Amino acid sequence: MSNRAGSFLWNLRQFSAFSPTSRTVRPNPLGFCRPEIVYSNWSPRNHPSNDFAGKTQSPIRYLFQDASVFKPGDDVFQTKGISPATALRVNRFLCPRRLSFDSKQSPVPEDGLKKVHFDHEASDEDVLTRETKPTPVNFRKLSQGNSLSDVLDAFANAPSFPSSNYFSAMWTIAKRMSDDQRRFEKQLMFSHPAFTQLCEHMMREAKIMFCDHLLFSLYAIVRLGITQNTLLVQTLLRVVQERINECDEKCLSVLSIILEAMEPCKNVDVLRSGLRILVDQQIWKIERVFTLQAVMKSIGKDAPISLKKKLEMKALRELHRFSVLNSQRMFEVLAAMDHRSDVLLDECSKMVIGNINGCPLKILINILQSCRDLRYRNLYLFKGIADYVATTFDVWKLRQVLFVLILFENLAFRHTDLMDLFMKKVVNERGFLNMKSTVSILHVYASLNHLHGGPAREFLDAMGAALTGYLHHISSENLLNAVCSFCLMNHFPLAPINQLLQKDIIDELLMSDKKERNVYKLHILAACLKLDDVPCHKAVDLVLPSLPPAPLYPNAKVAEVLSSLLGEGYFLENVQLPHNHHLDFEIRMDSNRSEVLPLSDANVVTSATDIQRVAVLCVPRSAYCLDLTHPRGFLAMKLRHLKAMGFHVILVNNWEMEKLEMKEAVTFLKSQIYSTENPPTADVNFQSTC
Numbered sequence: 001m002s003n004r005a006g007s008f009l010w011n012l013r014q015f016s017a018f019s020p021t022s023r024t025v026r027p028n029p030l031g032f033c034r035p036e037i038v039y040s041n042w043s044p045r046n047h048p049s050n051d052f053a054g055k056t057q058s059p060i061r062y063l064f065q066d067a068s069v070f071k072p073g074d075d076v077f078q079t080k081g082i083s084p085a086t087a088l089r090v091n092r093f094l095c096p097r098r099l100s101f102d103s104k105q106s107p108v109p110e111d112g113l114k115k116v117h118f119d120h121e122a123s124d125e126d127v128l129t130r131e132t133k134p135t136p137v138n139f140r141k142l143s144q145g146n147s148l149s150d151v152l153d154a155f156a157n158a159p160s161f162p163s164s165n166y167f168s169a170m171w172t173i174a175k176r177m178s179d180d181q182r183r184f185e186k187q188l189m190f191s192h193p194a195f196t197q198l199c200e201h202m203m204r205e206a207k208i209m210f211c212d213h214l215l216f217s218l219y220a221i222v223r224l225g226i227t228q229n230t231l232l233v234q235t236l237l238r239v240v241q242e243r244i245n246e247c248d249e250k251c252l253s254v255l256s257i258i259l260e261a262m263e264p265c266k267n268v269d270v271l272r273s274g275l276r277i278l279v280d281q282q283i284w285k286i287e288r289v290f291t292l293q294a295v296m297k298s299i300g301k302d303a304p305i306s307l308k309k310k311l312e313m314k315a316l317r318e319l320h321r322f323s324v325l326n327s328q329r330m331f332e333v334l335a336a337m338d339h340r341s342d343v344l345l346d347e348c349s350k351m352v353i354g355n356i357n358g359c360p361l362k363i364l365i366n367i368l369q370s371c372r373d374l375r376y377r378n379l380y381l382f383k384g385i386a387d388y389v390a391t392t393f394d395v396w397k398l399r400q401v402l403f404v405l406i407l408f409e410n411l412a413f414r415h416t417d418l419m420d421l422f423m424k425k426v427v428n429e430r431g432f433l434n435m436k437s438t439v440s441i442l443h444v445y446a447s448l449n450h451l452h453g454g455p456a457r458e459f460l461d462a463m464g465a466a467l468t469g470y471l472h473h474i475s476s477e478n479l480l481n482a483v484c485s486f487c488l489m490n491h492f493p494l495a496p497i498n499q500l501l502q503k504d505i506i507d508e509l510l511m512s513d514k515k516e517r518n519v520y521k522l523h524i525l526a527a528c529l530k531l532d533d534v535p536c537h538k539a540v541d542l543v544l545p546s547l548p549p550a551p552l553y554p555n556a557k558v559a560e561v562l563s564s565l566l567g568e569g570y571f572l573e574n575v576q577l578p579h580n581h582h583l584d585f586e587i588r589m590d591s592n593r594s595e596v597l598p599l600s601d602a603n604v605v606t607s608a609t610d611i612q613r614v615a616v617l618c619v620p621r622s623a624y625c626l627d628l629t630h631p632r633g634f635l636a637m638k639l640r641h642l643k644a645m646g647f648h649v650i651l652v653n654n655w656e657m658e659k660l661e662m663k664e665a666v667t668f669l670k671s672q673i674y675s676t677e678n679p680p681t682a683d684v685n686f687q688s689t690c
Helices: 002-018 110-118 124-128 148-157 164-175 179-191 193-205 211-223 231-242 249-261 266-285 289-298 305-317 324-336 342-354 361-374 379-391 398-410 416-428 435-447 456-469 476-488 494-500 503-510 515-531 556-566 599-604 633-644 654-659 662-673
Strands: 023-027 033-037 067-070 077-080 572-577 581-590 611-619 647-653
Touching: 148 164, 148 179, 148 193, 164 179, 164 193, 164 211, 179 193, 193 231, 211 231, 211 249, 231 266, 249 266, 249 289, 266 289, 266 305, 289 305, 289 324, 305 342, 324 342, 324 361, 342 379, 361 379, 361 398, 379 398, 379 416, 398 416, 398 435, 416 435, 416 456, 435 456, 435 476, 456 476, 456 494, 476 494, 476 503, 476 515, 476 633, 494 503, 494 515, 503 515, 515 633, 556 581, 556 611, 556 654, 556 662, 581 633, 611 633, 611 654, 633 647, 647 654, 647 662
Parallel strands: 611 647
Antiparallel strands: 023 033, 067 077, 572 581, 581 611
């Protein structure tokens, strides 16, 4: 028994002296660990130098407590508790992060230990090469292959530590493939017999490999399309949670990108919470702008506002180091964290427009999408993007330009040159118009009220013909949206309207989940058919459900100004007209608009030609395009209808009225009420077309 103990102690000293990268430890029935030393992947990174020889050894650690164990033929991942007696005393440099498990385990024979114990003359190389080691395969060599199966074959022939090299190599190869080839290679990867074994190795080594290797392998696994709810991914997420404090700046960047690519789940949410705490502690130590933006993008929209403010301040500090790419990316980053910083966005907008030449349209579309999500309005930025797209119009496909126009419509921005170019292109290339694009184009041009210029009539005819061609398979809601857009533009194609007015179509719209919206648009159609001069269509009485009353917005300042200017009893407030039109105020004047009539006298007048009804509309910013001078589609239609009902319209901009003093406001309204000039109805089409 003494010989056995002496052999064990001598072998343990050899273990501390050579410190191999990968070794297998199997507890024997007596409770001792007898290490079998196998060099599976020798690396200077993991080899202790002589500088560590004299350092104090760390206390005993339970290196293999709750070690991961896989039963052959069983897919269930289990842990097996190992007695504290199995712990090894190792040098601090040989922390558990440097250890791994080999797939093949075979105990060292008893006679081998005895031979080592009695033959102290034996060389170290003889001890370390008792088992033939496989030839190590590095990441660079693995990634030079052309197939994911080649990497798995290399693993099956000679598995080596760490397993992260194999996953990273497979993702590197997959990035070079086309979409179809990547999809086919992934199917082969999942069906490869060594894939399951590689996943098992990855889970076994997760707690002991370097933190950056762990994160890079998790990133590769996610990008390779391995399902998020698998045991492999969830196990790695749990291990990353345990080791998050080991993350340096590079690891923070990788972890942020991983969280951005993953769907919410319990482990992802916990990991994101841990990332927020870690970022809050290390935010001022981040040096790279890319890492800062990756972290900002991944912390989530529900992050504490204090953390968002800190990240904003850090970004402002680093603003002088921003490259053009950083400035372009900042829009998407702020949108991802749902935090609008006007100062930061204004500076980035200047750099984007200053370096816009040669910028891919995809980046500009991402910027516009982020501006929409952030509700950020920058006329200088939008005009610069629109000028660039108009200048390079022939370079882009029509569907790309249409996507830009849709985003501009969401932002209430109207660029006349770009929209004129697109109209001409649609007229000349009508084959581009499919059903979806037709409905989208009609919505954009109707919403922005863009129908001036020579090609407007040809454009409307082309759109009407395109819509007529799709009537046999268009949905009822798409048909309603398209016809409503035509109504806003004061154009009435017969075939689409006749089909929409069929009883079965109306009933389907009224039974839809979007009934309220459909009823509102049907009321618009009914009002346009009655109030607009439609020479080619007979008025149809639609029996529609009544609309809920429109919310009343207080206009106390305008009411006070009118009371001061005209006196009580000379104007009406919140007037409801037929066809669901609402007036904020109504004034009745003589036919020359030189005198305001009291309401009692106006009611006595029998001839409508003796009085002029004046409508005062208090208009919000949203009723105009971004330049605040051009009315949008619904306001333009309302102005057209009020004129048809005999009103003279005065537009009062709410935001401008709030800035005026009482005396200035009285002067402004007086000049508008008694003016003989026509109201500002820029680019409102008053002539109906069929």
